[in-house]
Amino acid sequence: MASPTMTTATVNSDDLSLLSPERLAWARRKRITRRIWTFVPVVTFIGIVAVWGIAVALLKIPGYLLPGPIAVFERIVGDWGYLWDNTQVTLSEIAAGFAITIVIAIPLGLLIAESLAARQIIYPPVMLLQLLPKVAVAPLFVVWLGLGFESKLLLTILMTFFPLLIASISGFQILDTRLLYLTKSMGASGWQTFRYLRFPAALPVIFSGLKTSATIAATAAIVAEFVGANSGLGYVLLQATNTLDATMVFAVLVLLTVIGVVLNYLVELAEFLLTPWQRARSN
Numbered sequence: 311m312a313s314p315t316m317t318t319a320t321v322n323s324d325d326l327s328l329l330s331p332e333r334l335a336w337a338r339r340k341r342i343t344r345r346i347w348t349f350v351p352v353v354t355f356i357g358i359v360a361v362w363g364i365a366v367a368l369l370k371i372p373g374y375l376l377p378g379p380i381a382v383f384e385r386i387v388g389d390w391g392y393l394w395d396n397t398q399v400t401l402s403e404i405a406a407g408f409a410i411t412i413v414i415a416i417p418l419g420l421l422i423a424e425s426l427a428a429r430q431i432i433y434p435p436v437m438l439l440q441l442l443p444k445v446a447v448a449p450l451f452v453v454w455l456g457l458g459f460e461s462k463l464l465l466t467i468l469m470t471f472f473p474l475l476i477a478s479i480s481g482f483q484i485l486d487t488r489l490l491y492l493t494k495s496m497g498a499s500g501w502q503t504f505r506y507l508r509f510p511a512a513l514p515v516i517f518s519g520l521k522t523s524a525t526i527a528a529t530a531a532i533v534a535e536f537v538g539a540n541s542g543l544g545y546v547l548l549q550a551t552n553t554l555d556a557t558m559v560f561a562v563l564v565l566l567t568v569i570g571v572v573l574n575y576l577v578e579l580a581e582f583l584l585t586p587w588q589r590a591r592s593n
Contacts, residue, residue: 362378371589374554389561397543399541415471418432421521473522478518519575520577520581528570531544532547
């Protein structure tokens with residue numbers, strides 16, 4: 311009996327009737343398994359919350375040390391107006407910093423990958439900038455730019471820039487040079503080679519850098535607000551810590567977790583839409 315080697319990506323739903331019973335059953339099992347795995351993160355999250363609540367109840371942990379999930383949820387609902395106002399501040403810092411990073415880092419990565427001069431002139435200062443401890447220089451941003459939006463934006467860009475730049479350089483260098491020679495011999499222009507070969511080949515690596523930078527963006531905004539701010543979730547978290555308000559601390563942590571998860575899924579959605587060949591390969 312032949313092993314089922316045909317994937318569902320090679321046939322559409324109308325062609326399933328042409329498969330042998332063994333291959334059809336294998337394709338259906340794979341589709342069901344894939345759908346089940348999509349619910350695993352949700353089940354894992356529910357399990358963590360359940361263990362958290364049960365541990366607090368059974369061990370009788372005081373609320374000022376570890377509040378239960380119900381108390382945290384009630385605090386989020388009760389102080390939603392206050393939390394939402396500060397969430398918008400943090401979201402604006404994350405979104406603006408991440409967007410500017412994308413606009414600068416990806417083209418710069420292409421330039422460094424393509425040009426030896428750029429690699430010799432631009433890359434060493436960028437590497438030196440990466441070696442600087444970002445948290446240590448963050449107070450300088452407050453001195454130079456004050457407690458407003460600009461200092462938070464600058465630190466967010468600084469912390470998210472390098473991972474995406476490295477991913478972009480690696481992505482644009484990943485293509486086999488023999489393919490470039492082949493397209494050139496076939497008369498393809500530089501733009502056609504970039505549009506249909508070089509950029510699609512780089513996208514999976516670039517998106518891995520985007521996921522890393524998206525995660526760092528939320529952390530960077532919070533760290534910047536720790537250093538100096540009068541609004542934002544980092545400011546709320548710092549104030550709650552100073553007053554030993556554990557419930558508010560956990561409420562902010564929950565919101566930050568939600569922001570991080572949403573950012574990650576937005577990047578994954580963009581990858582899903584822009585790399586259809588990756589979907590076909592994973593099916």
